[in-house]
């Protein structure tokens with residue numbers, strides 16, 4: 001039966017295809033090896049990420065804040081899901097929770113095969129705006145909120161890497 005609701009089907013949603021562009025965002029808790037410095041762990045992660053992601057046309061952004069990682073991965077659907085499964089099994093973090101997995105019409109983080117960003121005090125306004133300052137709990141964000149957070153981080157990220 002045809003729906004008479006004029007809003008029905010008004011938002012075209014592309015079919016997820018294995019080769020189609022997909023975006024996945026997850027949040028996880030940092031779980032650093034004893035004695036390990038966060039910036040060294042992150043540097044190692046980024047070096048491996050750039051190498052692997054470039055080969056698979058994956059781009060993205062890794063937010064490092066308050067004991068959390070929040071990462072966006074975007075690229076061909078099968079590659080993104082395969083990469084995410086490997087990442088989720090990495091002992092340097094735990095409890096990875098997928099916040100968004102959606103077909104995407106364009107890359108939001110296409111400048112980087114991977115780039116890490118931590119937030120400084122000067123970035124508090126950003127967290128305020130996202131109501132994430134008092135208790136940074138990205139695992140409670142929905143897909144839209146998670147994408148908004150990472151896009152805001154993208155917009156304050158200059159050419160510098162982790163810092």
Ligand SMILES: Cc1cc2nc3c(=O)[nH]c(=O)nc-3n(C[C@H](O)[C@H](O)[C@H](O)COP(=O)(O)O)c2cc1C
Pocket residue numbers: 045048049050052053060062069071073083086087088089090092093114
């Ligand atoms: C928070 C976090 C994010 C990561 N992101 C990526 C990534 O985007 N791409 C990647 O290849 N590896 C990433 N890794 C590392 C992988 O878990 C894994 O160590 C790596 O892919 C293995 O690389 P190798 O095949 O060169 O040994 C990440 C690890 C963590 C803890």
